[in-house]
Amino acid sequence: AFLLNRSSDLLVIAPAMDLDMYAHPSTQQNLKTLQSYGNHVIEPGTGFLASKLEGKGRMEEPENIVACLEQFFSQQESLRGKKVLITAGPTYEKIDPVRFIGNYSSGKMGFALANECANRGAQVELVCGTVSSSMQVNYPNIHRINVESAQEMFEACKELFPSMDSAILCAAVADFAPEKVAEQKIKRTGDEMVIRLKPNPDIAASLGQMKKQGQTLVGFALETNDEESNAQAKLKKKNFDFIVLNSLKDEGAGFRTDTNKITIITADNKKDYPLKSKEEVAKDIIDELERL
Numbered sequence: 001a002f003l004l005n006r007s008s009d010l011l012v013i014a015p016a017m018d019l020d021m022y023a024h025p026s027t028q029q030n031l032k033t034l035q036s037y038g039n040h041v042i043e044p045g046t047g048f049l050a051s052k053l054e055g056k057g058r059m060e061e062p063e064n065i066v067a068c069l070e071q072f073f074s075q076q077e078s079l080r081g082k083k084v085l086i087t088a089g090p091t092y093e094k095i096d097p098v099r100f101i102g103n104y105s106s107g108k109m110g111f112a113l114a115n116e117c118a119n120r121g122a123q124v125e126l127v128c129g130t131v132s133s134s135m136q137v138n139y140p141n142i143h144r145i146n147v148e149s150a151q152e153m154f155e156a157c158k159e160l161f162p163s164m165d166s167a168i169l170c171a172a173v174a175d176f177a178p179e180k181v182a183e184q185k186i187k188r189t190g191d192e193m194v195i196r197l198k199p200n201p202d203i204a205a206s207l208g209q210m211k212k213q214g215q216t217l218v219g220f221a222l223e224t225n226d227e228e229s230n231a232q233a234k235l236k237k238k239n240f241d242f243i244v245l246n247s248l249k250d251e252g253a254g255f256r257t258d259t260n261k262i263t264i265i266t267a268d269n270k271k272d273y274p275l276k277s278k279e280e281v282a283k284d285i286i287d288e289l290e291r292l
C-alpha cells in the first residue's frame with residue numbers, strides 16, 4: 001500500500017519474480033502506475049530464475065542496482081537550468097465538424113522524453129497533439145500545451161523555440177490538411193468524393209532555419225524503406241543535430257508500441273540500439289543530447 005502512496009520521497013523499485021508473472025499485463029500495468037506517480041523502476045535481469053525456468057524476472061544484480069542509483073543521482077541535476085521543447089503525439093486535421101485526418105501516434109515516446117528531461121532537472125515545454133486521457137505528465141517542471149492541428153503546433157513551437165536550449169521533435173505531424181473545412185457534417189450522396197489537401201508547415205524545417213548557435217535540434221524519422229538514406233537526407237534538410245531513426249520493419253518499433261528500436265544518426269556517426277522500453281530509449285536519446 002505504501003508504494004501506491006503519492007509521496008514526495010524518492011522510491012526506486014527493483015522487481016523480481018517468475019517470468020510469466022513479470023510479463024503478465026497486470027504486473028506491467030501496475031509498474032506503469034507506479035512510474036506514473038514519479039517512482040522509478042530498475043528492470044529485472046534475464047537468466048535462471050528460482051523456479052528453474054529461464055527468462056526475464058531475475059532480481060537485478062545488487063552491484064547494478066547501486067550503479068543505477070549512482071547514475072540516477074548524478075543525472076538528476078545534469079539538465080538543471082536547461083529548457084527543452086518537445087513535440088509529441090499526432091496532429092488532427094479537420095475535414096468537417098466530426099471528422100479528421102490523423103495518424104496512429106500514441107505520444108508515448110514524446111512523453112517518455114519529457115519525463116526523462118524533467119527527471120534530469122530541465123524545464124520542459126511539451127506541445128502535444130490529441131493523445132489518450134491516460135497519458136499524463138507528473139513532474140511539476142513539465143508544462144503541457146495541448147494542440148490539435150499542425151498549424152496550432154507550429155504556432156506554439158515558433159513562439160517557444162527562441163527561448164529554448166533544445167527541441168526534440170517527436171510528434172507525427174500531418175504533412176497535409178484539407179484545403180477547406182466543411183462547416184456542416186458532409187453527407188453521403190452515393191457519389192465518390194474528393195478532399196483537396198494543402199501542405200502543412202514543416203515545423204522541423206522552420207525551427208532548423210531559426211536555430212541559433214548553442215541550440216540543439218533533434219528530429220525523428222519513422223521510415224518504411226531506404227531508412228538510413230531517408231534519415232540522412234532529413235538530418236541535412238531540417239538542420240537537425242541528430243536524428244532518431246525507427247523503422248516500421250522492426251517488430252516492436254514505432255507507433256502505439258511500448259517499446260522502440262532506434263538508430264541515432266549524426267552528420268558523421270551512426271549508432272544502433274537494441275529493442276528497449278520507450279522509457280529506456282528516452283534515456284539513450286537524452287544521453288546523446290547531453291553529449292552534444
Ligand code: C5P
Pocket residue numbers: 087150169170171172173174175200201202203204205218219220221222234
Ligand atoms: O519529413 P518527416 O515528416 O518524415 O520528418 C520527420 C521529422 O520532422 C520528425 O521529427 C517530425 O516531428 C518533424 N516534422 C515536423 N513538421 C512536419 C513534419 C514533420 O516537425 N510538418
